[in-house]
Amino acid sequence: MSNRVYIFDTTLRDGEQSPGATMNTREKVRLARQLERLGVDIIEAGFPAASQGDFDSVSEIAASVKNAEVAGLCRSVKKDIDAAWGAIKEAAKPRIHTFIATSDIHMKYKLGKSRDQVLEMTRDAVAYAAGLCPNVEFSAEDASRSEPQFLAKVVEAAIAAGAKTINIPDTVGYAQPYEYGELIRFLLDNVENSHKAIFSVHCHNDLGLGVANTLAAIKAGARQAEVTLSGIGERAGNAALEEVVMALNVRADYYGLETGIDTAQIYPSCRLLSMIIGQPIPPYKAITGANAFAHESGIHQDGMLKNRQTYEIMTPDSIGKSSSDIVIGKHSGRHALKSKLDELGYRLTEEQLSQVFQAVKNLADKKKQVFIEDVEAVVLEEVYRIPDKFKLIYLSSMSGNMAIPTAALKMEVMGEEKQLSDFGVGPIDAVFNTIDHLVERSPKLMRYSVNAITGGADAQGEVTVKLEENSMTSVGRASDPDIIVASAKAYINALNRLAKKESDLEEGRADGSGDHAP
Numbered sequence: 318m319s320n321r322v323y324i325f326d327t328t329l330r331d332g333e334q335s336p337g338a339t340m341n342t343r344e345k346v347r348l349a350r351q352l353e354r355l356g357v358d359i360i361e362a363g364f365p366a367a368s369q370g371d372f373d374s375v376s377e378i379a380a381s382v383k384n385a386e387v388a389g390l391c392r393s394v395k396k397d398i399d400a401a402w403g404a405i406k407e408a409a410k411p412r413i414h415t416f417i418a419t420s421d422i423h424m425k426y427k428l429g430k431s432r433d434q435v436l437e438m439t440r441d442a443v444a445y446a447a448g449l450c451p452n453v454e455f456s457a458e459d460a461s462r463s464e465p466q467f468l469a470k471v472v473e474a475a476i477a478a479g480a481k482t483i484n485i486p487d488t489v490g491y492a493q494p495y496e497y498g499e500l501i502r503f504l505l506d507n508v509e510n511s512h513k514a515i516f517s518v519h520c521h522n523d524l525g526l527g528v529a530n531t532l533a534a535i536k537a538g539a540r541q542a543e544v545t546l547s548g549i550g551e552r553a554g555n556a557a558l559e560e561v562v563m564a565l566n567v568r569a570d571y572y573g574l575e576t577g578i579d580t581a582q583i584y585p586s587c588r589l590l591s592m593i594i595g596q597p598i599p600p601y602k603a604i605t606g607a608n609a610f611a612h613e614s615g616i617h618q619d620g621m622l623k624n625r626q627t628y629e630i631m632t633p634d635s636i637g638k639s640s641s642d643i644v645i646g647k648h649s650g651r652h653a654l655k656s657k658l659d660e661l662g663y664r665l666t667e668e669q670l671s672q673v674f675q676a677v678k679n680l681a682d683k684k685k686q687v688f689i690e691d692v693e694a695v696v697l698e699e700v701y702r703i704p705d706k707f708k709l710i711y712l713s714s715m716s717g718n719m720a721i722p723t724a725a726l727k728m729e730v731m732g733e734e735k736q737l738s739d740f741g742v743g744p745i746d747a748v749f750n751t752i753d754h755l756v757e758r759s760p761k762l763m764r765y766s767v768n769a770i771t772g773g774a775d776a777q778g779e780v781t782v783k784l785e786e787n788s789m790t791s792v793g794r795a796s797d798p799d800i801i802v803a804s805a806k807a808y809i810n811a812l813n814r815l816a817k818k819e820s821d822l823e824e825g826r827a828d829g830s831g832d833h834a835p
Contacts, residue, residue, distance in 0.1 A: 379408035393442030416456035447479030490523025517541035595794030
């Protein structure tokens with residue numbers, strides 16, 4: 318059995334189904350390039366049959382990625398398979414990933430199909446997909462709750478029909494590590510043609526066992542792990558890429574396995590995702606959290622001073638987490654900025670570079686020091702945002718314990734300039750009230766959070782807001798040294814995303830994302 322574990326990243330598909338993690342096409346392409354830089358073997362780019370928007374983003378990713386395989390997910394029906402192939406066929410290394418449910422509860426209540434029908438659909442779908450693309454992966458959705466003997470029949474049929482990879486997902490995070498490892502062993506031992514395919518696992522984290530189950534399955538013989546950055550995904554999320562990879566890396570003595578991951582790119586990748594979706598990495602998050610390498614206890618500090626290995630089983634440098642370096646200032650030139658952006662993996666046009674250069678210059682006039690994180694925040698805000706229907710032109714606010722909080726704004730609304738002032742219980746409330754009146758909308762504010770991008774009193778504030786209106790939600794984010802301005806920009810960004818969702822619905826682009834996961 319090979320000692321190589323293949324890393325299948327589904328951040329752009331399953332991860333994006335996580336509430337508040339929606340990304341636009343340019344953001345997806347940027348993250349896909351970083352995943353390639355990280356060294357993942359397969360990037361699951363999306364569900365092309367879900368909408369024209371999904372199809373287009375998968376196609377762009379397929380055209381942008383050169384070294385990693387690009388997979389498109391599809392149900393085991395011809396039209397979905399055709400859509401997946403249409404989106405990925407120009408990829409250097411395309412993969413069709415088709416799935417069907419195999420548990421009794423899913424077959425009865427979701428599919429309305431018998432076991433024989435599901436077995437036949439598996440054969441037909443995999444054979445059809447293999448006729449289009451030689452690299453086919455088959456997933457038995459809800460495999461961990463499927464009857465083992467029937468699951469073995471389905472897997473055998475899928476391999477016989479041309480599947481090169483077999484995924485055994487723990488779709489609802491139900492399995493326990495020992496039990497899940499035993500299921501993988503059972504299939505490897507009892508599926509007659511199991512030697513002709515790589516066995517994969519896709520574990521959800523509903524009981525907090527996603528990583529434990531993934532590692533148990535790998536120990537039992539699975540050789541592909543389906544993971545996401547920071548463990549984002551449906552419900553409680555997925556097995557986290559960084560945790561699985563570093564467990565295999567740190568405990569190479571136990572597993573005796575290797576991956577193709579450049580571990581020094583782990584933290585930059587997770588940080589990029591955090592900035593794109595506007596959700597900070599929790600401080601206690603394993604591997605990448607702010608506290609992962611912090612030591613406050615006197616006993617721990619004493620041990621660290623004598624030998625770091627007393628309380629650290631890996632180093633910050635090993636995951637690419639080091640102190641932020643000053644990379645640009647108001648006296649720096651375009652070439653220095655372009656060089657740093659190239660180093661970070663951004664590929665900007667001359668027009669985009671000029672746009673970012675001016676924004677960084679403006680920021681450098683406000684801040685003493687400009688850090689890597691500041692530059693990335695500028696790029697994401699200036700280059701990767703969706704087209705604006707609503708745009709902030711001017712903002713002034715007044716507040717204090719002897720004043721009524723007031724905000725005055727000038728905005729561009731659907732191409733027309735408007736200005737207004739309004740009140741609130743605080744400066745942020747006044748700003749949001751004024752924006753609502755200017756755009757003539759009344760969304761409900763579901764979440765508001767502020768996070769400092771870097772240290773220091775002059776740090777940029779990164780604001781995230783979540784809005785709900787007409788049963789639709791959107792998340793907006795923005796950064797600025799002025800928290801009031803950042804809040805306004807984030808709120809407007811969320812409104813633009815709501816407007817984009819409405820536009821997509823009007824064009825018949827309902828995403829149907831609730832039923833897209835193995």
